[in-house]
Amino acid sequence: MKLPRLESAGLDGWMVRLFERIDEQNLPWITALMRRSEAAFGAALVDLVPSYTTLLVVFDPLNLTPLEARHRLQALLHELVPDGPTASGDVHELPTWYDPSVGPDLERVAGHTGMSVEKVIERHAGTDYRVFALGFAPGFAFMGLLDACLEMPRLATPRKWVPVNSVAIAGRQTAAYPAVTPGGWNLLGRTSVRLFDRDRDGFSLLKVGDRVRFVPVDRHTFEARGGDTTPTEARR
Structure with a gap:
């Protein structure tokens, strides 16, 4: 048509x-x-x-x-x-700690793609993503397009509990969970940035048209910026 x-x-x-x-x-x-x-x-x-x-x-x-x-x-x-x-929209940098404790699918993604964990992190953080839509949960931004070599299907069985600020991929999309919700995306790490805030004008940090960069940081820097290092699986 x-x-x-x-x-x-x-x-x-x-x-x-x-x-x-x-x-x-x-x-x-x-x-x-x-x-x-x-x-x-x-x-x-x-x-x-x-x-x-x-x-x-x-x-x-x-x-x-x-x-x-x-x-x-x-x-x-x-x-x-x-x-x-x-x-063009605003540019946002999201400091992200990529680690299996907060990104329990990181090693599986590496195995699926045939790359090392370090290479997966490099590829994911090496792209500027555009925010195409907001939905699913308040402040949840659907971003793309993910490097084709990282394309992954959603989990066969979604998690009942995904921690706030979890950074994830599915298909050729990426996102960061703005709140604790169920979710079936592949978790790679966690950002320290608050994505949804009722006291913020417009509530959501990200808007359609914005550009987003995930910036790898170590655990010390992540904690210093207020990041929660509690392992994902321990929070179920």
């Missing part, structure tokens, strides 16, 4: 499907549509939920009918141009 296309998401929303495949080049188009939607919908806008390939636009049906909302989005899409480099 022709893209982009609008898909009904109920009486108060439209899903704008811009792409079919995950690609970093999608992001400038999605962030541009977000900015234009904020201006076009004004007070009638309730929420914008971006993902790798889509943007969900939620509006107030008391201020705008679904047909009116559709017409506004069609007009935006007709003249949409991608954001340029000056519209």
Whole structure:
């Protein structure tokens, strides 16, 4: 089917499907549509939920009918141009302690990929990741694209308990858990940075379009920055 296309998401929303495949080049188009939607919908806008390939636009049906909302989005899409480099998000460095005690899947990932643990860490930390979407849990940022040599399936049986700030990979995505939750991603380590804070403006440290770098640190530095060194398996 022709893209982009609008898909009904109920009486108060439209899903704008811009792409079919995950690609970093999608992001400038999605962030541009977000900015234009904020201006076009004004007070009638309730929420914008971006993902790798889509943007969900939620509006107030008391201020705008679904047909009116559709017409506004069609007009935006007709003249949409991608954001340029000056519209790029913030850059964040997340100090990360890569160690089997807090990254219990680190050695298994190394075995699966045929690399040493040191090489896995080097490859994971050697890429700047873009935040494509927020979801699953408040402040959970889906980031990519992970180096293809590190691509890993999710765990067959998810953990019932993943410690806050755990750094993980799944498929060609990476993330850091902003809270204690169940999870099926492969854990490589832990960051000392607080990712979700109710006292922070906007709550989440990371936003769609931001760039993230995982910076390897030793245990001493990790602890000095407030990192929790309690082994993952001991916290179940």
